[in-house]
Amino acid sequence: xxxxxxxxxxxxxxxxxxxxxxxxxxxxxxxxxxxxxxxxxxxxxxxxxxxxxxxxxxxxxxxxxxxxxxxxxxxxxxxxxxxxxxxxxxxxxxxxxxxxxxxxxxxxxxxxxxx
Amino acid sequence: xxxxxxxxxxxxxxxxxxxxxxxxxxxxxxxxxxxxxxxxxxxxxxxxxxxxxxxxxxxxxxxxxxxxxxxxxxxxxxxxxxxxxxxxxxxxxxxxxxxxxxxxxxxxxxxxx
Numbered sequence: 001x002x003x004x005x006x007x008x009x010x011x012x013x014x015x016x017x018x019x020x021x022x023x024x025x026x027x028x029x030x031x032x033x034x035x036x037x038x039x040x041x042x043x044x045x046x047x048x049x050x051x052x053x054x055x056x057x058x059x060x061x062x063x064x065x066x067x068x069x070x071x072x073x074x075x076x077x078x079x080x081x082x083x084x085x086x087x088x089x090x091x092x093x094x095x096x097x098x099x100x101x102x103x104x105x106x107x108x109x110x111x112x113x114x115x
Numbered sequence: 116x117x118x119x120x121x122x123x124x125x126x127x128x129x130x131x132x133x134x135x136x137x138x139x140x141x142x143x144x145x146x147x148x149x150x151x152x153x154x155x156x157x158x159x160x161x162x163x164x165x166x167x168x169x170x171x172x173x174x175x176x177x178x179x180x181x182x183x184x185x186x187x188x189x190x191x192x193x194x195x196x197x198x199x200x201x202x203x204x205x206x207x208x209x210x211x212x213x214x215x216x217x218x219x220x221x222x223x224x225x226x227x228x
Contacts, residue, residue, distance in 0.1 A: 009155060041221070041222070042221055042222075043119070043205060043207075043219030043220050043221045043222060044158075044205070044207075044217075044219040045219070046216050046217075049216070090157055090158070092157075098165075098171075101146060101209045101216075101217060102160070103158070103160075103217060105156075105157025105158045105159070106157055107155045107156055107157050108155070108157055
């Protein structure tokens with residue numbers, strides 16, 4: 001089965017330092033990959049998506065992700081963390097078919113931002 | 116500007132009790148989904164609907180039923196709750212396009228004792 005793996009369940013950074021959240025996907029001829037963010041006690045919000053156009057994808061709130069086919073990775077980065085970035089982040093594989101827009105989630109990475 | 120609304124937000128049940136979670140969306144979306152979220156497992160699809168009057172099973176459908184009698188509403192039912200169904204439940208909706216973006220409600224936290 002096609003899947004995504006988030007390599008870190010928790011990441012702790014200091015405010016103003018870079019954030020790196022790692023995601024690997026199982027090999028596919030044409031993956032469609034997203035990052036969603038979930039703030040405490042909130043629903044999920046789309047950060048950015050890769051759909052086989054540019055390999056460097058820019059999202060909201062200063063986040064970006066790079067699709068690397070040779071490494072089967074789609075890591076999420078931000079140059080400078082803000083306190084408001086404390087949340088859980090999900091790497092998600094998207095397929096479209098009989099079930100409509102089907103999302104397969106990674107296990108999530110919880111980000112803690114220290115002042 | 117409500118988007119996707121779930122009710123109730125919190126509920127505590129005893130084993131064997133039944134309940135229904137209601138999801139309502141005001142964006143005229145064709146597709147609707149119910150997910151459950153458990154620690155370390157991301158979100159897993161329970162049931163989904165591609166249109167009014169249609170429903171289908173997702174990854175983890177056992178112990179749940181759903182109905183979509185109106186386009187804007189998607190109900191998730193537990194006929195006989197079990198402790199394994201303690202979870203946070205999310206409803207989502209999307210357009211009938213290959214955009215991939217799902218719009219999520221804020222979740223319903225269910226505890227089964």
